[in-house]
Structures are given as C-alpha cells and as structure tokens.
Amino acid sequence: MVGSFFDYVPFVLLWLATMYKLPAFLKRPRDPGRSYFWLTLASLAIALTVLLPPVYVEIDHELQVANLARLLGDGLVLIACWTAQQFLLHLSAVQGARHQNVLHQPAVLIVALLLLAAAFGSGSTTDEALDFIGRYGRSDFFIKYELIFLVYLGLTMVNVTVQSWRFASVASSPSLSVGLRTVAAGATAGVFFVLQQVYYTLTVRFGWSYPIGDPSLVTRFLAALAIGAIVIGSTMPTWGPTFGVPRAYRWFATYRSLRRLYPLWLGLCRAAPEIALFTPPGKLADTLAVRDLDLRLYRRVIEIRDGWLALRPYFDPKVADHATKLAGEAGLNDTDTIAVVDAALLRRAITARQNGDVRDLLAVDVIAPGGDSVAKEVDVLGRIASCFERSPIVREVADRAETRHTAKTTRMVETE
Numbered sequence: 001m002v003g004s005f006f007d008y009v010p011f012v013l014l015w016l017a018t019m020y021k022l023p024a025f026l027k028r029p030r031d032p033g034r035s036y037f038w039l040t041l042a043s044l045a046i047a048l049t050v051l052l053p054p055v056y057v058e059i060d061h062e063l064q065v066a067n068l069a070r071l072l073g074d075g076l077v078l079i080a081c082w083t084a085q086q087f088l089l090h091l092s093a094v095q096g097a098r099h100q101n102v103l104h105q106p107a108v109l110i111v112a113l114l115l116l117a118a119a120f121g122s123g124s125t126t127d128e129a130l131d132f133i134g135r136y137g138r139s140d141f142f143i144k145y146e147l148i149f150l151v152y153l154g155l156t157m158v159n160v161t162v163q164s165w166r167f168a169s170v171a172s173s174p175s176l177s178v179g180l181r182t183v184a185a186g187a188t189a190g191v192f193f194v195l196q197q198v199y200y201t202l203t204v205r206f207g208w209s210y211p212i213g214d215p216s217l218v219t220r221f222l223a224a225l226a227i228g229a230i231v232i233g234s235t236m237p238t239w240g241p242t243f244g245v246p247r248a249y250r251w252f253a254t255y256r257s258l259r260r261l262y263p264l265w266l267g268l269c270r271a272a273p274e275i276a277l278f279t280p281p282g283k284l285a286d287t288l289a290v291r292d293l294d295l296r297l298y299r300r301v302i303e304i305r306d307g308w309l310a311l312r313p314y315f316d317p318k319v320a321d322h323a324t325k326l327a328g329e330a331g332l333n334d335t336d337t338i339a340v341v342d343a344a345l346l347r348r349a350i351t352a353r354q355n356g357d358v359r360d361l362l363a364v365d366v367i368a369p370g371g372d373s374v375a376k377e378v379d380v381l382g383r384i385a386s387c388f389e390r391s392p393i394v395r396e397v398a399d400r401a402e403t404r405h406t407a408k409t410t411r412m413v414e415t416e
Contacts, residue, residue, distance in 0.1 A: 006220035007052060010227035014045035017231045020238075036087035037234070040080050044227065047076035053130055060128055067125045070132050074149050075113055081156035082109040088163045103155055112152050119145035131216055133197075137204030146201050150194050157190035157226075164233075174249035175240030179233040186229025193222035254293040257378045258300060262286055264346070264385035265300050268307030271350040275306040301377045314349035316401060323397045330393065335383070340394060343387035347398040 123141025171177035
C-alpha cells in the first residue's frame with residue numbers, strides 16, 4: 001500500500017504539472033525556456049507512466065520483450081535530464097552567464113542512450129522483473145547498465161542542485177526564489193536516490209545485507225520525494241502568488257532577520273538599557289514570538305543604532321586596527337572586513353561599558369554605514385550580528401583587548 005502511494009503520487013503530480021504548463025508551451029512553443037521546461041515535465045511523466053507496474057507489464061506483453069519497459073522508462077529519464085540541463089543553460093544565458101558542461105551536448109545524450117541500450121541487449125532478461133535490481137543485480141550486464149544510467153542522472157541532479165540554488169539568490173520574485181530552493185531540495189533528494197541505488201546495487205552484486213528494511217521501498221520513497229519537490233518548486237512561480245507564497249516568504253524573511261539580529265541587540269540592550277523601549281525577552285521567548293514582526297524589526301534596528309551611539313566613547317581604535325589586520329590575513333573581502341571590524345568594536349565596547357573601563361579608551365566618532373531603507377539596514381546589521389556572535393576573529397580581538405586592559409589595570413594598581 002505504501003509502495004503504491006510512492007508510485008502514484010509523483011505520477012499524478014507530474015501529469016498535473018504537464019497539463020498545467022501545456023497552454024504556456026503551446027502559446028510560445030519556440031521559446032527555449034518554456035519548451036525545455038515542458039519537455040522535461042512531459043518526459044518524466046511518460047517515464048513514470050511506463051514504469052508503473054500495470055503499464056510496465058502490459059508494454060512487455062504487447063512487445064514480447066521482457067523488461068523492455070525498464071529500458072524505455074530509464075531512457076526517457078535520461079532525456080528529461082538533458083532537457084533539464086538545456087533549461088538551466090537557458091536560465092544562465094538570461095542571467096548573462098554561460099555555465100555549459102558536457103551534459104548539455106546532444107551527442108553525450110545520444111551516446112548514453114546507445115550505451116544503455118547496448119548494455120541492456122548484451123544480457124539475458126527473459127524473466128519479467130519489476131524489481132530489476134533484485135533479479136538481475138548479479139549479472140555482468142546490469143553493472144554496466146546501471147553505471148551508465150546513474151552517472152548521467154547523478155551528475156544532472158548535482159548540477160540542478162547547484163544552479164537552482166544559485167539562481168534562487170538572484171530571483172526576481174519570492175515565488176521564484178522559494179520555488180528554485182524547493183527544486184534544489186528535490187534535486188538533493190535525487191542525489192541521495194542515486195547514492196542509494198549505487199549501494200543497493202553493490203549489496204545485490206556482492207551479497208551484502210541491506211540495513212534499512214525494504215530497499216525497493218527506500219528507492220521509491222526517495223524518487224517520490226525528489227520528483228514531488230522538483231515538480232512543486234518548478235511550477236511555484238505560476239501558482240505561488242495565488243496561494244500566498246510571497247506573503248509567507250516575507251514573513252519568514254522578517255522572522256529570520258529578527259533572529260539574526262537578536263544576539264547583537266541583546267548585548268547592546270544589556271550594556272545600555274536605556275535604548276530599549278521594552279525589556280528584552282529571553283532567547284526562547286523571542287524565538288516563539290511570531291506576531292508584529294515588522295514593528296519589532298523596525299524597533300530592533302533603531303535600538304541597535306541607538307546602542308551604537310551610546311557606546312561611541314568606548315570604541316577602541318586598537319581593536320579596529322587589530323581586527324582589520326586579522327581580517328586581511330584571513331583573506332576576507334572588504335564587506336566582510338567592515339562587518340568584522342564593527343562587530344569587534346561593539347563586542348569590546350560592550351564589555352568596557354559594563355566594566356566601566358573608560359580610562360584607556362579613546363572616543364572614536366564612528367557610525368557604521370547603513371542604508372536608506374529598513375531592508376538595507378537589516379542587511380548591514382545582520383552581517384555585523386553574525387560576526388558578533390560567530391566570528392573567531394571578533395572573539396580573539398575582544399579577548400586580547402580585555403587581557404591587555406586587565407594587565408594594564410593590574411600594573412596601575414601595583415604602582416599605586
């Protein structure tokens with residue numbers, strides 16, 4: 001029952017997506033993006049249809065060739081891989097870049113299909129077998145067959161993962177961005193599918209035990225997960241706005257920004273309590289607070305800036321120099337260097353104000369550059385907050401400054 005669910009759900013999703021995108025394809029059939037996208041969906045839909053157990057058996061019965069449906073289905077999957085590569089190549093061209101690899105070449109697809117057919121034809125597959133690996137996994141021809149299929153599929157899934165994630169960062173709309181990330185997640189599941197198939201093939205070939213229950217069920221689950229996520233993600237730019245994807249995306253982005261700024265904001269509020277309109281909640285309470293996000297983010301940005309101004313007398317120029325030096329040695333770019341320096345200044349200034357250590361610190365009139373909108377401010381302060389919490393350079397600089405100040409204070413006390 002569970003296995004049938006994993007067989008039929010991706011089958012239904014693919015055909016729904018294929019029919020859903022058909023009008024757009026027919027409207028502009030010469031558009032490379034639309035054509036390759038629709039052909040990818042259609043090829044996968046036909047492949048899954050061929051590989052459904054009832055259809056699989058019927059095709060072999062009608063053509064009088066056992067397991068020919070396996071070759072047809074796998075061949076269609078490789079064709080879908082090639083059209084997906086062409087679609088990604090088209091997106092790269094639209095973005096002003098060309099990320100062509102060997103899998104984009106039609107000749108490579110043709111060679112792969114011919115080798116797949118030759119490997120299939122070189123073996124004896126007279127017994128009908130829905131579990132193709134289980135029945136023929138010990139045969140010499142099968143290793144060649146599976147290697148050709150999985151290498152091509154695996155390389156495609158890796159490329160789809162990388163390129164989809166890259167395009168998501170420059171996507172023009174929330175639905176497109178979320179959709180591409182969903183596609184990347186599905187392609188990652190596809191990579192795991194390939195790895196699982198390789199391991200399953202090896203267990204059958206060498207007689208090893210398979211550690212995770214029914215291997216066929218694991219295969220079908222990973223395939224369903226990969227196909228489902230890719231179909232949902234690839235069609236999301238069309239239906240996403242209707243179902244509130246942009247609003248959910250903005251909510252999540254605001255919530256993520258609040259969480260990202262929390263460590264820096266909390267540290268500043270503790271050092272300068274007068275900047276906070278309300279007493280800062282604990283980490284768990286702040287995490288669970290999911291209402292009034294826009295107002296809270298606006299207040300958080302203002303209070304961080306107010307805290308920055310309150311700590312100006314405690315900024316130590318030696319801290320800035322040291323942080324700049326270490327950032328250069330670490331090979332950080334200019335943007336990351338600025339964030340590290342600002343975070344180090346703030347971390348040391350917070351400690352200095354809390355301890356009343358102002359005697360050896362020089363007032364530095366520094367206000368971190370921001371932006372002309374809350375979004376730009378959040379971006380700048382978010383980088384600083386990340387460095388404030390996680391950067392080893394910031395910790396090293398702040399700790400060394402504290403050690404230096406403690407030693408100097410000790411010497412002054414001993415002298416007195």
